[in-house]
Amino acid sequence: MPFDTLQVILKVSERCNLACTYCYYFYAGDDTYAKRPPVMKESTAEEVADFLNQGVRDLGISRVLIAFHGGEPLLLKPERFRFFCDIFRRKLNHVQLGFQVQTNAVLINDEWIATFQEYEVNVGISIDGGEQENDKFRIANNGKGSYNEVVAGLRKVQAATQGVRALSAPSTISVINAAFDYRKIFKHLHEDLGVEQISFLFPDVQHDTGLPFNTPAERYGEILCQIFDAWIETGAQAKVRQIDRLLSFFQQINEVSIPSNSSGQGLGTQIIVVQSDGELSLDDSYMVALEWRQSQKTPHVAQTSLETYLAQPVFADIDAYRAKLPSTCKSCCWSRVCRGGDLENRYSKLNGFDNPSVFCDGLKKFYTHVTKYLIANGYSRFEIERRLLGKGTAV
16 A cells, blocks of 8 residues: 555563553563563664665655654663664654654653653653553552552643644543443543543454453443543543544535544554564554464564565555455445454454454444434434445434
8 A cells, every 4th residue: 555654663662660451562472572672772773764764765755753662662761762863863854754652651750851842752641541440450560550650741741742832732542441431531531631632442352352351342332432422521622533533434424514623544654663673563453463463574674674574465465454344344334434443353363354343333332322413413314324335224
C-alpha cells in the first residue's frame, strides 16, 4: 500500500518500572525482551538513523514519526533521549520529523519536561481511570499503586503545554476492564484530569485465548456505549478513538454537522518496530498472534534496508487481510464501518485472520447505540442505511 508517513516504534527500553499485571509485552508469553539490551545503545540509535535516512530517500517518504516506546522509555534517562533526538534531527533533516513518547509518567520530572519542550515531544500517558481502577493492575514491583505518581506526571506535562503551540496537550490510553464503570472513568479523565484526547484499548486477546474471565463480548459493547454517552454528556469535545472512527464514517453522508473532532485513522502510514538491539519486528499489536508474529523475519537495521524489509510478503499479506472482509462478515450490515474489527482481534490458529473480531457482538451493540442516537437527533435514517450497505435495516 502506498504511504508517505513512516511511524517508527522505537523500543528504547525493554524493561519497566511498573509491573502491570495485564501487560502484553512482558506477560504474554514472549520473553525475547530479556535477551535484548535493557536500554538502546547510542551506537544502535546511530544505525537506526542511518537506516531511516536511506529508507526515506529510497521510498520517497515525506514524514517520519519517531515514537519512543518500551517497556518504559523514560528509563533511558534524559541525556541519552536528547542524544537520540539530535541524531534523528541531523540524519532526517530533509523530511518532516516528529517525536512522540508513550510513558507511564511515573518518572516525569522537570528535566524531562524541559526535554519534551526542547524537542517538541508529544506525550501519551497510560492511566486506567481513577485511583481505584488504575491501581488494581497498574502497580509497581512492590505492589504499590501508581495513580498518584501518574497524575503528578500528567499535571507537569499539562502545565508545560499550556500556551505552547508546538507542543500538544498530553493524551491518555486506558485498557478496558469489564468490571469497571466507564461513564465514571471517562468523566474522571476528561473533567477531573482535563484530558482532551483519550483512547480506550480492548484487552489483548484473540479467538484462541478468548475474552478475559469469559466475559461476553456484549459487555465490551456496553462499555463503549457508556463512553459514548459520557462523551455526549460532557459536550462531545474530547477526542476518543472509537467514537472518532465511527463518526468520521458517517460524516461523509451529507452536510449535516456532527462533532468536528472526528479524525479516524490516517491513511498512507506504515508502522515499523525497532527493538533495543536494532532488530526490526512487526507492530506490537500482533503479539496476541504470537506464533505467527514470531515466525516473521527480524533483520537488524544494519543488515537490511527499509525498502527490502517492507518488500517482505508479510506486509502485503497484512494489507490483504485488512482489505478482505472475513467470510462470515460479508452479510453483516456493519461490515463497511467495521471491516471485521482490528486485525489482531480476528486471529485464530485455525483460520488465521479470517474471523470476525472476538469483540464482534460488542461492536455491533456500540454501532447500533450510536446510530440510534444519530437518528434520534435528526440524522437521516435512509442516508445512514445507504452509507452502511445501501439496503436493509441497520437499526
